Amino acid sequence: MDYIPNVFESYLENSVPKIRHIPLPGWFVVCYRNGRGNFIHASQYLSKVIGTIPEGNLKKYGKGVLVRAKDIIQARML
Known part of the structure; x- marks a missing residue:
């Protein structure tokens, strides 16, 4: 049996850019x-x-409040 390697297989895997999310x-x-x-x-x-x-995600900060979002939905609302 003859085997012909696929030289483009590794090229296609490496050419797809990875999605990078910016952390909130x-x-x-x-x-x-x-x-x-x-x-x-x-x-x-x-x-x-x-x-x-x-609890612990809300702190007094000068003349305001520090709020830590528990998930991405709360972060977008803030």
């Missing part, structure tokens, strides 16, 4: 309106708008 930022800064507000009202509003926020 881990934390988002949410600022209070007019520079006033409190942490409790901000956390209640954010959980109502973007859904549940896991």
Whole structure:
């Protein structure tokens, strides 16, 4: 039996570009309106708008709040 190798097989595998996704930022800064507000009202509003926020993913940050998105959907909403 004669065997003819396929020389283009490895070329086709290497020519397909790999898809690279840009990672989303881990934390988002949410600022209070007019520079006033409190942490409790901000956390209640954010959980109502973007859904549940896991414990530890919400932190006070100066005159705002740091929010860590739990998935890509929450990150896009923020």
